[in-house]
Each structure stands twice: as C-alpha cells, then as structure tokens.
Amino acid sequence: MARLIVKRVFNPKEPILARRAFSAAGRTFQPGDVFNWSRLSVSPRRVRQMYDAGMLMHSDEPVAEETVVETETVVETETVVETETVVATEIPPAPPADNSDLDVESLVVLQAIAKREGAAFKSTKAAQRQSIIEKRQG
DSSP states (O other): OOOOOOOOOOOTTSOEEESSOEEETTEEEOTTOBOOTTTTTOOHHHHHHHHHTTSEEETTSOOTTEEEEEEEEEETTTTEEEEEEEEEEOOOOOOOTTOGGGOOSOHHHHHHHHHHHTOOOOSSHHHHHHHHHHHHHO
16 A cells, blocks of 8 residues: 655745644634734744644645545556545544543633534633533533
C-alpha cells in the first residue's frame, strides 16, 4: 500500500482556519472557524508556529476528521496499476447514558461536545454541562 505524504506549505496571504479546538488571543476556536490573525494582533511568527503544530490550516486542506487512504492494486496478467482514493469519515460514538464524558475540567472540551451534539454554548463549565444534558434529554 502506497502512502501519500502531503507537504503542507504555510502562506500568510491565504485564509487560515482552525484545524482543531484551541484558545488564542482570548478567544476559543473550533475546527473550521476562521482565524483572522492580523485582526487579532497575532504575530506572523506565532501563526507559522501554530500552523506547523497542526492547529491551523488553509481553506483548501482536508479537515482533520477525514482520513485519506490510497491503495494500489496490481493485476498479474497485465501490468495495470489502479489507484483509488477512499475518504473515510469518523462517526462519533454515542454519548454514555450516565454522562460520564462530561466529567472534564476544560470548557473547550465541553464546548466541542456541545458543538458536536448541537447544544447551546455557555460561558461556564457548569452551565455548559447542563446545556449538553438538556440537549441529550430532548
């Protein structure tokens, strides 16, 4: 199986999006949110470091939730090489019935759970937990 290695090149002139959840410049960003670094007064050097660390991406890059698998098949009767690309998306697991996944001490993680489940965003951990529980109950 051949592995496709994609070299990521940072270009500060292209739109930059959050690749995973993080906090910067006093704000919380979720995957896919626009990161307007010049408006937030973040230095280009720091943006480059965040890009290299995998926190940011350009709009034309695939989202981190997708996995690209490339396979090669060789038919022995002929010298034919077929290449196919399969994109598999991860299906998030169902939340536990006892809400044990909400026993985290990070508001960013709780907000990521709320975004995934469609619950309202809150500014405190206790309120965010309650919002997620209410959404799960219907």
